[in-house]
Amino acid sequence: MAVANIVPKPNVCVVTDAAVFANLYNLTEQTDPAMPKNGAYEMNLTATESTIKAADEQGLFYAKQTMRQLQAVHGSNVPCLVIKDAPAYPYRGIMVDSVRHMQSVQELKKIIDAAAMFKFNVFHWHLSDDQGFRFESEVFPELIKESSVRPSSDFGKVHDNTPYGGYYTKEQMKEIVDFCHERFITVIPEFDLPGHMSAVLHAKPELSCKGEPVAIKTTAGIFPDILCAGKQEVFDFLFKLFDEVCEVFPDQYIHIGGDEAPKKYWKTCPHCQKRKAELGFTDEEQLQGYMTCRIADYLKAKGRNVICWNETLASDVLPKDLVIQNWMDKKKKCPSFANKGGRLIYSDYYHYYTDYPYDMTPVAKTYNANPVIKGQKAKENTLGVEAPIWTEHVRDFARLCYMTWPRFAAVSETGWTKPQNKNYNDFKERMIALLPVLSDMGIEAAQPKEWDPNPFTRLFGTTSFFAGTVNKEMILNFLKGNND
Ligand SMILES: [Zn+2]
Incomplete structure (x- = not known):
């Protein structure tokens, strides 16, 4: 797992001290109207006190989802860190x-x-x-x-x-x-x-x-x-x-x-x-x-x-x-x-x-x-x-x-x-570390070995899917590389 295991990855996440665990019992929520109202939030976890901050309830909600994952994966061993985060798309x-x-x-x-x-x-x-x-x-x-x-x-x-x-x-x-x-x-x-x-x-x-x-x-x-x-x-x-x-x-x-x-x-x-x-x-x-x-x-x-x-x-x-x-x-x-x-x-x-x-x-x-x-x-x-x-x-x-x-x-x-x-x-x-969390929520995801089949399996699986309805364009589009 990552030192701070979060999906989607925060846009700025600095682990200030991986050897010292954050004090999440002393957690303060703050609203700061000067922050963007797009779901942005900040998080500062230290050994003595922890703060989450956002413009509104929505931003605080996303901070809590980050916290939810951190606690689910790291238990009481969440590292001290600073996060400044905001969504790429609305x-x-x-x-x-x-x-x-x-x-x-x-x-x-x-x-x-x-x-x-x-x-x-x-x-x-x-x-x-x-x-x-x-x-x-x-x-x-x-x-x-x-x-x-x-x-x-x-x-x-x-x-x-x-x-x-x-x-x-x-x-x-x-x-x-x-x-x-x-x-x-x-x-x-x-x-x-x-x-x-x-x-x-x-x-x-x-x-x-x-x-x-x-x-x-x-x-x-x-x-x-x-x-x-x-x-x-x-x-x-x-x-x-x-x-x-x-x-x-x-x-x-x-x-x-x-x-x-x-x-x-x-x-x-x-x-x-x-x-x-x-x-x-x-x-x-x-x-x-x-x-x-x-x-x-x-x-x-x-x-x-x-x-x-x-x-x-x-x-x-x-x-x-x-x-x-x-x-x-x-x-x-x-x-x-x-x-x-x-x-x-x-x-x-x-x-x-x-x-x-x-x-x-x-x-x-x-x-x-x-x-x-x-x-x-x-x-x-x-x-x-x-x-x-x-x-x-x-x-x-x-x-x-x-x-x-x-x-x-x-x-x-x-x-x-x-x-x-x-x-x-x-x-x-990071996602592999979160699979047990999803499982606890009643969601059994595909296992990692199934995520990215080798080219032969892909070719076989894709052409047999279209068997009888041969559609060359669709087969080729499915088989295109991961960046296409
Ligand atoms: Zn008509």
């Missing part, structure tokens, strides 16, 4: 998909508490998709009755004929929000639209272009039935739904998805085409931009901001204050968006998607990812980092923990620690 998130497979409230709390210990400050909660709708709506009770349970599950090699589903009650969601707020974590609920809407359309087929029955999906994929962009009733529905969402989730951001929305039916739908003509648009991507703008404006009037996946940038009619989550920017729209002042969240598929095996995305590759992307001129337009766990193939909590840790921790260090203070081998040593 946005440090994890995302959990509770649609493909759900987690209990207790399981979510375990993940969130661990995330707090690693100084994450965003919990992005994926609550609606083709395979289920998980938000207890009282305004649209049919979404719970018709959209929350799928008849079977067919993900990859798993075929399970038992109905699967459920939803989170408002009380449970508020409990998660409170739990997060106690840890200075904001909650961003995601309702993906206009695509990935099969579950909603199953209950409300009148919101699709064709108005015909739509099945709730039992497999992974991209499906052609999406919300109609022409019908006024679609917007009426969304506004009422988001009114209800905002009552449960009080924080600044609402995620409205925007990824993987095929425009096949929009091209022939009379409602969509009428809207397109009225607005003078030349293609259907602009219609998605129009939908995004209308919802963003509606939420803005309620004091909120929206986040969208990067496909939304295919439209040229977007508001500038939209935040874009960059997961797979095939058309290279993100750098120019950032260069015009747009803000990005870095969630690169090949580096941060923790649902892929370690063979494909080793911990070193996740750790070394650079959230300032190629072609991006201003570093400050990266709002921060976020690692998702999609759960098509993650059926239980043990698997979820195994896939996400230590990769979440690797992302936490990029979010918090300045690049010049990062080093993978050093991280690895």
Whole structure:
């Protein structure tokens, strides 16, 4: 273990006397309004007295997370030290998909508490998709009755004929929000639209272009039935739904998805085409931009901001204050968006998607990812980092923990620690010492021997993952070096 074993690594940490242990019984908390209000804190541990100092409660909270790790790893032998610390990025998130497979409230709390210990400050909660709708709506009770349970599950090699589903009650969601707020974590609920809407359309087929029955999906994929962009009733529905969402989730951001929305039916739908003509648009991507703008404006009037996946940038009619989550920017729209002042969240598929095996995305590759992307001129337009766990193939909590840790921790260090203070081998040593701490919290991470498989294992694991769906570009991108 390191002399002072902390993840993410503090930006300045000087061990003043490793041979003398700090007196943590005589610990003083101070607030200093002159310090930055971005989570920065200072810590001075000596043999006689110890002090933590920050501008506000949030900074003191991070000091306590540092202390929590020091005491968990070093016991009563915490060395005398001085720390001056502040986050590299204001946005440090994890995302959990509770649609493909759900987690209990207790399981979510375990993940969130661990995330707090690693100084994450965003919990992005994926609550609606083709395979289920998980938000207890009282305004649209049919979404719970018709959209929350799928008849079977067919993900990859798993075929399970038992109905699967459920939803989170408002009380449970508020409990998660409170739990997060106690840890200075904001909650961003995601309702993906206009695509990935099969579950909603199953209950409300009148919101699709064709108005015909739509099945709730039992497999992974991209499906052609999406919300109609022409019908006024679609917007009426969304506004009422988001009114209800905002009552449960009080924080600044609402995620409205925007990824993987095929425009096949929009091209022939009379409602969509009428809207397109009225607005003078030349293609259907602009219609998605129009939908995004209308919802963003509606939420803005309620004091909120929206986040969208990067496909939304295919439209040229977007508001500038939209935040874009960059997961797979095939058309290279993100750098120019950032260069015009747009803000990005870095969630690169090949580096941060923790649902892929370690063979494909080793911990070193996740750790070394650079959230300032190629072609991006201003570093400050990266709002921060976020690692998702999609759960098509993650059926239980043990698997979820195994896939996400230590990769979440690797992302936490990029979010918090300045690049010049990062080093993978050093991280690895500190992280290994923290595995028993995670284990005590009920989180069994992947073991160190699995973190960075050798090139042969990676090649085998990656190509066999894509067997039958040969995708050379994806294989090569996964196999790229740890710094690419
Ligand atoms: Zn339509």
